[in-house]
Amino acid sequence: MYNQMFQETEDLSKKMNNMKNDTDDLDLINEEMNEFFGVNNSYKNDIEIEDRVEIKSAKEFIDIVRSKDRFCLISKSSDPIYNLSLEDYVFRNTPIHKQNLKAKFISERLLMYINNKTCVFGKNQNPFKELNLKSPLLKSNGGDYDLIRRFSGGGTVIHDLGNVNYSFLTSRNQFDKKYYNSCIINLVNNYILSKQNLEVSNSEAVPLLMLNERGDITCDGLKISGSAYKIAMNKSYHHGTMLIDSDLNEFSKLMRPKLIKNENAEEQEEFTECNDVDSVRAKISNLKDLTKSLFSDTKVFLNLLSKGFSSMFINDKPKIYAIDPAVVDLNEVYNIDKNDNKSSALLDLQSDSWAYLQTPDFKYTNKVSGFYYKVRRGIIIETNDTQNVKINETTFDKKFLI
């Protein structure tokens, strides 16, 4: 192992000399990231400029979360249940000095993860209204997409491997909705500009990122990132998605048109008596396409953010950890950590009752079948469809939809 390392170092220095001009720190980190994901890389041993520390056990993970330290945590799992539970655990167990909330919060955390195909909708949304639940793309219909109600507010987003999720945690008192997306915009724009200065031959400029009035990141007028927030226990997190290289075509098939109409443009259905949170539809795009592949894949963005997180602080620089689901099993974490008395996230997120019964009350009218359904906490409490429904027992189901 060591032998190999030294041999490679010679080759490496040659390569490095050749590449000197167009290699900056970020390229170096990209290489490190390649290594992290096990992708080939020719000069891996020289480039550990930022040590990414592998968490070695569930116990160590608990200690890290419960310490006061700032850190960046990169998940190696692409399981949405694991990652969202991880986020919830870190959020709930990050310490805050409750007797002295006016003291400056020093335990900021940045969590990053990439999920397999999943539709993620907001805590107070109606999935029957937002998503095309009959789509063959959904797992329940034989496809690939999971369906999860998250713990934070906001609208529906679709995750896949071309999309990076980031989650910035700070205190409630230091929380500012636009703060972290502003940081990302500055990081990405600086990166784009530095790349453009290097590559003079690139005649056409790449558009820069902007923040819109809703706090979303846009580029060339298109939305590339969605955000949602949670405030609890005197703490807050802002999590968001960054579309790098996602299958946007599938996204549009999964999102439901607000109301289904017939060929004469007459509405075939109605959602009434409801006050759930509607998604704000926006035209979306991938960062890769907009930046002429400067952001060729998710790694470039992950590296930029983990490095950027470190540059946000002058003192007490954050460590960068990697967490592997094969090493840190969250069930084990919950079992060991007796102080965490609400460790049901892993179960909650998977349960139908959280996904469906949590839906804000609504009334659905199917104008084709002529039936209406009044639904409270997921259960039908009033209907004219007496054949298929037992009042106060039957849960509302996609089969009642047009």
Next chain:
Amino acid sequence: MFKLSTRISSTVTPLNLVKSQLKTNKYGLFSALRFQSSCSNKINLVNFAKLPIQSLDTVVYTTSHEWLAYNKADKIGFLGVTQYAANHMGDVTYVELTDAEETIDAGESFGSIESVKSSNEIYTPYNIEVLENNMEVLNEAPQLVTKDSMGEAWLLKVKILSEESPEEVMDLAKYEQYLKECDA
């Protein structure tokens, strides 16, 4: 190169804005609200006239920005979020509250308020039994929380089971002092 520079100049204003926001975060966004909260001490006063019961004589505030106004003798009162918190949340789009007859321990959540993509958990300072929630009003008009979070938009009518809190509760003067220190 010309193209590049026009692109940059077109984004300079918002970027600078963003940067100055970052630098002055401590005094920037929050100071407007702090100004409001310290200049007119009235914003975090309970709007007693708008509550369904008039005999309330005690008010406590929490560090997580809830208020609880109740009658010392019969321990019946109302629970809500402070106007300071409501101002910070922005437009409220959805309110979720515990049902009547449930009991909730001190320091535990009794629901959440969603505002502009943010879910805000809300907590009770004391052990309570929920007598009634204000969902009938707030389902129809969640934006009332933004307008009058300390009156019309009360959240729960409660019976206090014990006046003990795991965390500090404050009177109005202390709460205002706390706000000043938080925003400083």
